[in-house]
Amino acid sequence: MTHTPATIVGFRDSTPLLADPIALRARAAADGYLFFKQLLPKTDVQALRDLMLTIVAERGWLDTRHPRNDARVNAAAVTTLESWGGTGVDEAAYRELQTQQAFQQFQHHPRLIALYTALFGEAVLPHPRTIARTMIPCPSFRPTPMHQDYIHIQGTRDVWTCWLPVGDVPRALGGLTVMHGSHALGVLTVRAAEGAGNLETNLCDVDLPWIEHDYEMGDILTFNSCLLHKSLPHQWEDTVRLSCDFRYQPAADHIEEKSLIPHMKVAEWDDIYANWPETPLKYYWRNLDTPLSPWDESLHWQKERICN
Numbered sequence: 001m002t003h004t005p006a007t008i009v010g011f012r013d014s015t016p017l018l019a020d021p022i023a024l025r026a027r028a029a030a031d032g033y034l035f036f037k038q039l040l041p042k043t044d045v046q047a048l049r050d051l052m053l054t055i056v057a058e059r060g061w062l063d064t065r066h067p068r069n070d071a072r073v074n075a076a077a078v079t080t081l082e083s084w085g086g087t088g089v090d091e092a093a094y095r096e097l098q099t100q101q102a103f104q105q106f107q108h109h110p111r112l113i114a115l116y117t118a119l120f121g122e123a124v125l126p127h128p129r130t131i132a133r134t135m136i137p138c139p140s141f142r143p144t145p146m147h148q149d150y151i152h153i154q155g156t157r158d159v160w161t162c163w164l165p166v167g168d169v170p171r172a173l174g175g176l177t178v179m180h181g182s183h184a185l186g187v188l189t190v191r192a193a194e195g196a197g198n199l200e201t202n203l204c205d206v207d208l209p210w211i212e213h214d215y216e217m218g219d220i221l222t223f224n225s226c227l228l229h230k231s232l233p234h235q236w237e238d239t240v241r242l243s244c245d246f247r248y249q250p251a252a253d254h255i256e257e258k259s260l261i262p263h264m265k266v267a268e269w270d271d272i273y274a275n276w277p278e279t280p281l282k283y284y285w286r287n288l289d290t291p292l293s294p295w296d297e298s299l300h301w302q303k304e305r306i307c308n
């Protein structure tokens, strides 16, 4: 018999713990995730939203009868759109976003670096592989299945994802939900699935609650790479959901090589940097000498019975 986990609405805000790194790490270790209300200035996130929406608007995917910032879909224009690798847009649109300095440098936001420095208590490596999701509700769209990022990232178990809503993301818009304390279950087996990542965790008889939240622009959720998470159903069929996934780890820990290359190999770094001015952000990780660890392909094979 399978068990249906309970659902809780609303994260506890960890902002007060930023001044107390020991308590911050204790909560992170116990829960597997941390939520920060208004960690980022709204104006900074709005600039990123403007960039992402400009790229989709230029392709005719937004309904021009509404203000661009409302992110309303031009349903007639997206009937044949295929979400490339779970990014929500096609490969060309995703490549254009990935080449933007304003997008790539967002993960170095001083407030994010300060958060992960407090969490790790040592120098931080933001993973060069950055991910954006411009989730356009089109016929081929599928919500992100339940998974652990470790399967896709590997390297050290001390990688934390920053899930950054780029705009308000109420639950009905399909924001991220996490299973409280599930990082303690270890690395679980997977099966093939539709939606970002194309792998879903096999989960049997686990009595841990899912936590959902109505995110406001400026909030961030961060979680350990073994924490189970998924997106909620995208119920607003006329509105795009925008978010980013940035990953962070202690710079001295090992990393799997694919975390150092652009997401989905959408471009080479030289192409991404082609129109940037000179900046230390180019190839920033090469100064850190983070050791490499091998990829374990066997984590992608299903080894257990399927319970859900």
Ligand SMILES: O=C(O)CCC(=O)C(=O)O
Residues within 6 Å of the ligand: 131, 133, 143, 144, 149, 161, 176, 196, 229, 230, 231, 243, 245
């Ligand atoms: O935003 C989403 O739908 C998926 C994000 C996610 O699960 C991830 O990047 O690991």
